[in-house]
Amino acid sequence: MTLPRHALLAAAAALAVSTAPAVHAQAAGPLKVGLMLPYTGTYAALGNAIENGFRLYIAEQGGKLGGREIAFVKVDDESDPAKATDNVNKLIKRDNVDVLVGTVHSGVVAGMAKAAKDSGTMLIVPNAGADAVTGPMCAKHIFRSSFSNWQPGYAMGEVVAKKGHKKVVTITWKYAAGDESVGGFKESFTKAGGQIVKELTVPFPNVEFQALLTEIASIKPDAVYTFFAGGGAVKFVKDYAAAGLKKTIPLYGAGFLTDGTLDAQGADADGLLTTLHYGDSLDTPRDKSFRLAYATAYKLQPDVYAVQGYDAAQMLGIGLAATKGDIAKKAEFAAALEKARIDSPRGAFTIGKSHNPVQDIYLRQVVGKENKVVGVASKALADPGRGCRM
Numbered sequence: 001m002t003l004p005r006h007a008l009l010a011a012a013a014a015l016a017v018s019t020a021p022a023v024h025a026q027a028a029g030p031l032k033v034g035l036m037l038p039y040t041g042t043y044a045a046l047g048n049a050i051e052n053g054f055r056l057y058i059a060e061q062g063g064k065l066g067g068r069e070i071a072f073v074k075v076d077d078e079s080d081p082a083k084a085t086d087n088v089n090k091l092i093k094r095d096n097v098d099v100l101v102g103t104v105h106s107g108v109v110a111g112m113a114k115a116a117k118d119s120g121t122m123l124i125v126p127n128a129g130a131d132a133v134t135g136p137m138c139a140k141h142i143f144r145s146s147f148s149n150w151q152p153g154y155a156m157g158e159v160v161a162k163k164g165h166k167k168v169v170t171i172t173w174k175y176a177a178g179d180e181s182v183g184g185f186k187e188s189f190t191k192a193g194g195q196i197v198k199e200l201t202v203p204f205p206n207v208e209f210q211a212l213l214t215e216i217a218s219i220k221p222d223a224v225y226t227f228f229a230g231g232g233a234v235k236f237v238k239d240y241a242a243a244g245l246k247k248t249i250p251l252y253g254a255g256f257l258t259d260g261t262l263d264a265q266g267a268d269a270d271g272l273l274t275t276l277h278y279g280d281s282l283d284t285p286r287d288k289s290f291r292l293a294y295a296t297a298y299k300l301q302p303d304v305y306a307v308q309g310y311d312a313a314q315m316l317g318i319g320l321a322a323t324k325g326d327i328a329k330k331a332e333f334a335a336a337l338e339k340a341r342i343d344s345p346r347g348a349f350t351i352g353k354s355h356n357p358v359q360d361i362y363l364r365q366v367v368g369k370e371n372k373v374v375g376v377a378s379k380a381l382a383d384p385g386r387g388c389r390m
């Protein structure tokens with residue numbers, strides 16, 4: 001059958017109309033963000049704070065980044081490394097997300113980073129400090145808005161050595177975050193002449209600390225260094241005080257020990273010294289406006305996790321602004337972040353060679369319900385990015 005000329009012209013016009021707007025719709029339609037975070041378990045509060053911070057920044061931009069509306073697909077990763085690959089593949093393969101944002105747990109992020117690398121999906125890590133992500137697993141399209149496990153630990157090793165402590169016991173969960181936090185501490189503490197007399201661990205997310213606290217009491221070290229976070233940190237600080245150790249053996253930690261936990265820890269946390277890239281009393285205009293906006297939106301005080309979520313959204317915004325909303329332009333997206341100065345509530349930071357924040361690590365002391373900043377423990381500390389080759 002031959003079609004009349006006017007019908008052919010109409011068909012051609014319809015084809016032109018149907019293809020051109022499709023490309024346009026894809027570029028201008030919502031950007032799909034795959035949020036993979038813990039919403040249950042010991043890190044649930046951390047996941048919620050990250051999402052709150054992420055959404056707050058987007059709301060402040062009128063709901064768009066780089067001209068694109070933002071749509072969310074969420075997965076509860078339960079902080080379970082065994083489910084990480086299935087969970088991230090749901091987002092990549094089933095939901096076709098444009099960008100992955102997650103997660104909290106270092107064991108889970110390893111699965112995410114592998115899947116992101118294999119599929120070429122952009123990934124912004126808003127917490128998990130696994131040294132491998134910005135070390136051997138680093139990639140052009142993987143960035144972190146938070147810290148490496150090494151950073152707060154390394155800063156605290158110097159603080160504890162300067163206080164004159166010589167013999168320290170470490171205690172943590174037996175997984176990458178605990179091991180690497182202790183590793184950072186040990187590196188700077190032993191370099192300064194200190195000695196680690198015992199390394200104690202419990203499996204994640206176990207909170208049965210009694211036997212290990214008894215062991216610490218019998219060793220009588222000069223001090224204890226610890227990494228715990230979320231629900232586990234609440235229990236550890238309370239158990240340490242209840243065992244009578246707080247009065248006799250000073251307890252130091254990576255700041256997760258007392259961040260987002262002070263309401264539940266009460267007086268048992270009073271006076272504790274920790275190191276972290278955020279604190280409650282920075283007293284800068286940038287932080288004050290962030291804290292006010294967060295408290296207004298959520299009727300909650302923000303913590304370090306909220307800041308990291310907020311900054312993950314800022315980083316996504318910087319990349320999307322540079323690519324006019326086209327996240328497929330990965331080289332341009334990465335170049336924009338590599339030269340960015342991110343205006344964070346924690347203080348401005350840059351992104352190092354291995355795509356981890358180069359940032360001040362504060363020394364904080366718990367005073368009432370606040371992690372009060374008492375100084376800068378390490379200025380512009382960059383993760384060594386050992387093993388990173390992009």
Ligand code: BEZ
Pocket residue numbers: 043104105106107127128129130149177229256
């Ligand atoms: C981690 O697994 O990397 C992590 C979890 C909670 C707080 C800080 C680090």
